[in-house]
Amino acid sequence: MxxxxxxxxxxxxxxxxxxxxxxxxxxxTMEVGGVRIIDDATFDQADFLRRVADCPESPKSSxxxxxxxxxxxxxxxxxxxxxxxxxxxxxxxxxxxxxxxxxxxxxxxxxxxxxxxxxxxxxxxxxxxxxxxxxxxxxxxxxxxxxxxxxxxGQHTYFVLENLDTLRKNGRLTGIKSLVAGALNIKPVMAATPEGTICQIGQARGIKKALSKMVDHIVEETQGAEEKILAISNCNCRERALEVQKLLLGKMKVKASFIVDMAGISSMYGNDGGIIVVV
CATH class of the missing domain: 3.40.50.10440 (Dihydroxyacetone kinase; domain 1)
Incomplete structure (x- = not known):
């Protein structure tokens, strides 16, 4: 069949x-600075991130x-x-x-x-x-x-981003009250709710501490890990993804694990330096 x-x-x-x-x-498809970009095999992440950095308006997707x-x-x-x-x-x-x-x-x-x-x-x-x-x-x-x-x-999604601007400007963070100003370098630890909306589950000062806190949440909340596949997506920060994978595998045993580079839409919302973990 x-x-x-x-x-x-x-x-x-x-x-x-x-x-x-x-x-x-x-x-x-995405639009940044009046340029339409199709999220297919031709997607160039480095070029896209450069365009986003240079454009005062937030990118949009359809x-x-x-x-x-x-x-x-x-x-x-x-x-x-x-x-x-x-x-x-x-x-x-x-x-x-x-x-x-x-x-x-x-x-x-x-x-x-x-x-x-x-x-x-x-x-x-x-x-x-x-x-x-x-x-x-x-x-x-x-x-x-x-x-x-x-x-x-039974699947759980977690993420820590360098900045939440695109998610916020495109109305994807409605109902999240406690997001702190970036001046203090406070990084929220985010997750998906069972319904598929975004919620905040913690925060820490600096990306390393936020990632460590995310790892602790994942280890604590994952049941039957040995039957599950751990997947990590990164936006232009493979070393960071490898570090997160190492931390997680040091604390829990899973069936398999892999890392991918974010495609276009994930890069648009994840922004440079973003990490998404799903288990």
Missing amino acids: SYKVIVDSCGELTDEMKASGNFETASL CPSPEDYMEKYRCEAERVYAVTLTAELSGSYNSAVLAKNLYIEEYGEKNIHVFNSCSASVGETLIALKVQACEEAGMTFEQVVETVERYIE
Whole structure:
């Protein structure tokens, strides 16, 4: 039974995923300083970060259209899964669901399921990998959907960023009261809520202390770690990601672990120096 997993471009695909032929990216687009940048294989992180630094206005993003998703649903694969950014912060999920309904209306029934990641970045990557594991275990379409939805409920996303400007200016931090001014070099430790919104779980003075505090939270809150994959995404700070990975693996045993470089949308919100951890 052939299958395909479509991941919106906030989710980074590993080299193995790209090589497998079972994964495809639905690109979001970004706009910075009047220039439109497509978040696909041509994305140049260094150039993008330079443009953001030079531009007084905050960059903006737009999600794939229903037509973009429909185009990807039209394929040989008998089972199609889409994994999107949390529906609380992006229109990507709604776009993918609308595309599914339009597709079925136009072409008839097909096994298509859209997963709301309630996360972003490597959270989406891990969900896509879970779909692959379920498919390769020979599960039925319904079993894959049920198992992966349950996996999403148990997944946790954490992040520490050098600055939260893009998230704040684009209205992604509504309801967070206690964010402190950057003058004191206070770095908040952030996480995703079960519903997929952003919350603050701590803060520390300086990025190193904030990362250390994040590590402590992860170790404390992760249950059944030995059955889980630990994934870390970084924006132009691989050494920092390696350090976080080392700290975590020194305190908990996991099934596997990997690090990826942030793609376009993650880079836009994560900003230079940002770290996202999902387990």
